[in-house]
Amino acid sequence: MNKPITKPTAATEAPETIKMNMIQAINSAMDVMLGRDPDVLVFGEDVGYFGGVFNATEGLQKKFGLNRCFDTPISEAGLIGTAVGMAAYGLRPCVEIQFADYIYPGYDQIVSEAARLRYRSAGDFWCPMTIRSPYGGGIFGGQTHSQSPEALFTHVAGIKTVIPSTPYDAKGLLIAAIEDDDPVVIFEPKRLYNGPFDGNPDNPVTPWQKIEGNDVPVGHYVVPLGKARIARAGNEVTVLAYGTMVHVAIASAETAGVDAEVVDLRTLSPVDIESITASVKKTGRCVIVHEATRTSGFGAELSALVQEACFYHLEAPIERVTGWDTPYPHAFEWEYFPGQKRIGAALKRVMEA
């Protein structure tokens, strides 16, 4: 009560940071938000006592109680549908879909319901719901633990689609998503949970804890939705990437000896058109990289946007390096995965064009 106002010292001004891996950062985001906002709750399959199959919700039930973090039946449609109802009530549910590959039973509730409550009710109801889900390959997960279904969500008006590539962004974007008043789907690159991945499975993974500059604030902060970041500055070619592919693209530029600018989109919908345009106009070349199948993938949208905005600045055709148009094949992980070899070749092709 009526404490004398003291000037904060320099030490308390800078936020406290620690090294976190991506799972710890995601856990920290939910921890912070459960603590700040009594309307936030976390639920999903195995997320309660057990703390999630990837430990993303570890300790949250113990800290905040059963009412704030609990297990659900194995029913993606049920847990997303109930989350829509809770969000319409006024809560901010943050639910986990154990693997992105399992999200399809809940697709109707996302596309026909969550995405449209605000529009169809003319603002009478809305849906501040966040869906987190590990996505992507590189872990020998086969067809049902490796998919990248982001384009199925970027195509839908009314939801936002987010994919982080670092622990700092994962936490800041997840907090932004939970605080957002519209439904947000966050796909987490599970191959990056423990450390960055350069696309070469023979190289040992360096844990995030040993990555220089990987300092994550322990408290609340936001990475705004809809803003890309330059993951590697360069002048010769722009690489548009997100999630795991950001790190593979950076490594590919190094090994191919091409001065690529790697733009980490962070939010796919709404995408940061200004950052994309600025970079492509500067470099005059563009390579788009994603793990998902090529046809009607998010790369197709990016390619269209780039030619619409930058056609007269382009010195070479836009290239796409993607997963093939097949289901994710278990034994052919590295033939399917767009690795350094394919990305490097594309970088060289656009430089020679």
Add this chain to the structure above:
Amino acid sequence: MASLKNSRALSLRIPEPRFRPGETADFSNLNISEAGVMPRPEVDTQPKDMRDLAYGLVRVLDKDGQAVGPWNPGLDIATLKRGLRNMMLTRVYDERLFRAQRQGKTSFYMKCTGEEAVSIAPAMVLNHDDMCFPTYRQQGILIARGYPIVEMMNQVFSNALDPMKGRQLPVMYSSKAHGFFTISGNLGTQFTQAVGWAMASALKGDDRIASAYIGDGSTAEGDFHHALTFAGVYRAPVILNIVNNQWAISSFQGIAGGEDAPFASRAIGYNLPALRVDGNDFLAVYAATQWAMERARSNLGATVIEHFTYRAEGHSTSDDPGRYRPAQEAKLWPLGDPIERLKNHLIHLGEWSDDDQQALHAELVELVRAAGKESESHGTLHAGDRPSVKTMFEDVYKEMDWRLIRQRQELGI
């Protein structure tokens, strides 16, 4: 293992209704309990101890218009008259809007003729801030809760004052202030959402409950089963209403499995109490809703109620029921008409007469006519004023992003 080989060719059952156009419907096979015979268990009865109620039929009004048995809610005359008025107003409203569609003033309409009690009695039982998650055939909830008829019409006509700003198919109303959740044309989705809303209310220590509706046909959707699973597991304060009106567009309820076991009995496997109720009996629906509401408010969890009723008209303005069912089927429906039955009850009580009925009907026709005139002065679908096209790009997100701003510019507005 050769002995296990089946010597007969396999065959499949494809259910068909007993009668088709040109035939005379006969409902004598229906197992309809007499009014007053079904017991009324205490609200804290274990679901396993009241399974018979999923197979019988809770009825209060007998054929003479008397209210009988333990489910008689004992309503005062004013409440009975309000129920009658709400049901009649809904029917008159439906008739006018149906005609308006035929006159080209809107694209589409759906009546709830014969099913008025199913929406109006529960709306009168529940508090106005208990959230209903209706299908497109519960317009009676809005009418019972006093939502302005003119506003409903503005929505149907997609006119300048349409509260949904011209975005929704006619009859897909929404009003949070009246505890009426935005209607989805995707059948079944609201059932799970209602359970989620109720879970949220319970998690917050609120005192509001939810009431969800689904049709007999849509009980085959996954959402129905997800909703019952979650409602059972978390003991959510929600009433799960199944409106069995016998028809899903052109498919009879047997196509959804209703012939083999009543839809109410689906609840048993989820350990939820189930009531199967005469949906054309205003008092039975009222009493069943009171029972389920008391359970929900007492933290005893969800109740499944099957309202056994009959869709007396087509599915919508887009189908001709004469093409798939006997023309006289509605007239032969053994449970009668909810308005007639409540009227007869009031007459039996000496509180009403045919003259009163005619006078009230005339009053409501005039009320709806005047509302129609007012609404049409703000435009209809193809004539007069409509919402600003500019608003088409709003409310996709809370804030419009660059894509929508550019697209709006592209449209030149």
